[in-house]
Amino acid sequence: MSDSMTGVEGANVAPVRTHDLTKEYDGRVTVNRVNLTVRPGEIYGFLGPNGAGKTTTIRMLLGLLRPTAGRVELFGQDLDQAGPELRERIGVMGEHAYLYDDMTALEYLDFFARFYRVPERASRCRELLERLDLGPFADLRARDFSQGMQRKLSLARAVLHDPALLILDEPVSGLDPYGIVQVRELLDERRAAGCAVFVSSHILSEVERTADRVGVIHRGRLLLEDSVDRVVGKLTTGLEVALELETAVPGLTLDLGQLPGVRITRDEGRVIVLHLDAEPTRSTVSQCVTRAGGVVVGMTVRRATLEEAFIQLTEGKLEQAGLVGGQDAKARASHEQ
Amino acid sequence: MSNNLRVRWHAVGLICAQGVQGALMSPGAYVTLSVGLAITALVLRNTLRTVRTGYLSVISDPFLTPFLAMCLLGALYVALSAALSVGREREMGTLETLFYGPIGHLDYLVGKFVAHWLVFLAMLVAFSAGCIALSAMTHLRISTAIGGIVGLASVVALAFIGLGLVAATVMRSMRGSLLLFMGLVSAIVVVAGASYILNAVVAGRELLGLIPLRDAVYLLNRFVTWLSPVSYLLNGTDAAVRLNWAEWGRYAIGSLAYGLVALGLATSSLRRNGVMR
Numbered sequence: 001m002s003d004s005m006t007g008v009e010g011a012n013v014a015p016v017r018t019h020d021l022t023k024e025y026d027g028r029v030t031v032n033r034v035n036l037t038v039r040p041g042e043i044y045g046f047l048g049p050n051g052a053g054k055t056t057t058i059r060m061l062l063g064l065l066r067p068t069a070g071r072v073e074l075f076g077q078d079l080d081q082a083g084p085e086l087r088e089r090i091g092v093m094g095e096h097a098y099l100y101d102d103m104t105a106l107e108y109l110d111f112f113a114r115f116y117r118v119p120e121r122a123s124r125c126r127e128l129l130e131r132l133d134l135g136p137f138a139d140l141r142a143r144d145f146s147q148g149m150q151r152k153l154s155l156a157r158a159v160l161h162d163p164a165l166l167i168l169d170e171p172v173s174g175l176d177p178y179g180i181v182q183v184r185e186l187l188d189e190r191r192a193a194g195c196a197v198f199v200s201s202h203i204l205s206e207v208e209r210t211a212d213r214v215g216v217i218h219r220g221r222l223l224l225e226d227s228v229d230r231v232v233g234k235l236t237t238g239l240e241v242a243l244e245l246e247t248a249v250p251g252l253t254l255d256l257g258q259l260p261g262v263r264i265t266r267d268e269g270r271v272i273v274l275h276l277d278a279e280p281t282r283s284t285v286s287q288c289v290t291r292a293g294g295v296v297v298g299m300t301v302r303r304a305t306l307e308e309a310f311i312q313l314t315e316g317k318l319e320q321a322g323l324v325g326g327q328d329a330k331a332r333a334s335h336e337q
Numbered sequence: 338m339s340n341n342l343r344v345r346w347h348a349v350g351l352i353c354a355q356g357v358q359g360a361l362m363s364p365g366a367y368v369t370l371s372v373g374l375a376i377t378a379l380v381l382r383n384t385l386r387t388v389r390t391g392y393l394s395v396i397s398d399p400f401l402t403p404f405l406a407m408c409l410l411g412a413l414y415v416a417l418s419a420a421l422s423v424g425r426e427r428e429m430g431t432l433e434t435l436f437y438g439p440i441g442h443l444d445y446l447v448g449k450f451v452a453h454w455l456v457f458l459a460m461l462v463a464f465s466a467g468c469i470a471l472s473a474m475t476h477l478r479i480s481t482a483i484g485g486i487v488g489l490a491s492v493v494a495l496a497f498i499g500l501g502l503v504a505a506t507v508m509r510s511m512r513g514s515l516l517l518f519m520g521l522v523s524a525i526v527v528v529a530g531a532s533y534i535l536n537a538v539v540a541g542r543e544l545l546g547l548i549p550l551r552d553a554v555y556l557l558n559r560f561v562t563w564l565s566p567v568s569y570l571l572n573g574t575d576a577a578v579r580l581n582w583a584e585w586g587r588y589a590i591g592s593l594a595y596g597l598v599a600l601g602l603a604t605s606s607l608r609r610n611g612v613m614r
Binding site: 060063065083084087096098100111116117157278 | 339340344345348351355429430431433434436438439440441442501539571611612613614
């Protein structure tokens, strides 16, 4: 594949940059002055609850929807002025697979390989089908594929021409655990090859594992854009510690609850789960247990997750808007996982 | 040639090849061709029967009506096929998938336009071969005017296909495209038919009360004539039969311009309505 196709020549140019991107439908703002940047060679997770404006943003990035205001730059070129050559550098896996159902998997990939002028297309198509465990189904019509197989075929189409930018909408939705691992490995490989990956997903644990940076959109506004660690750090405080005792100690939870920066989240007798505001309080907890005559046989420390940060962020915004209560927001966020 | 242009040509070629393959794999083209040949066989049988029974039959060309019927059927078929193929791609969502890649609105429609035109030409070649064989068997000659009709039909087909593409891009569903296209064709036929009937009735029975209506329908028909590819074909055929090649040329150029304007309208409509399902 040539350099111009892989986009190696523009190593420092942001593959995606939006400037005050806005979309209104019938006077209702669905995407509101979004400024996001995807850097070269990174996996960017684009998160948001249902109806937050993720798919609308993606469609504007692809030029399928015209923004009401603002603009999109891909590889430093204004999307409105970009020719089809630029599109050859982008691979897209949409929300739905949208396959030609009368074509076999191999015919489908071959058609798009010709479309994207992929060199040695026969071997490339076979290689991708084998890679995604679709080899034995190469001659099966797409309409006979399961949902997961259709998603994989759609992903194969997206990476067929070694694009410099991959835009994926819910790439692991409908996949079994093996499929999820395959997608993860494929994305890691693409990143290693210098490709920028823009992933919109509801599966936050997966985004947390793969993404370098995330952007959180809510009610059309980009609330935050940063590395996963910093987003989690900014939005959640402290640690969750599960204490396993040799035997239950009566009154211990009361003593622990009186310690500064400590909150009991669960008490199951031998196992007590605490939330600590800061790292140094762990030793204080340990001393408190010993003073009460308890013996700690195990201590598990768990960091806050992106999922929790996401819930805090979106819940906070919902509350600020005064539209729903905290429980509603939690239920909504957990439903979307 | 710039790389952008090369990419666009490549995409047009691919869409065109896919369109030709799709049309040739479906039974529609073969059914249309068979109907055309069946009409020809029927017309020739009647001509030969008339001659055999000893009646005097003065026909400038027995192949004129079959060729005209085939051109009309073939053009209607490719126009409908073009409209349905675009509508189907939109309904299936594959149109959106295509537009993720290196293709523009005009490139896509040019691919479809050329593909269906090639299918029409292939049908016309096959039909002409069948007619030549029938001519050899029956000793009924094919006149020079037929060449003119075939040439004109090749251009008028572009106007038909353009109209089909406009219907496909204006409507967002396959059914809507089909209904709009059929509605347009029906309206053209109804206005032309009404004008013809009113003219005959008023002239024959001297129904003076109908004269304002006749005049109104006549004016409407004059306007519709400009919009109807059918009238381009009929009037151009008439010119070819009279061997008036200058008039024939005007209809041919008019049809070509019609097709190109329709292609432009379809492109603008696709751009405005979007490619999403």
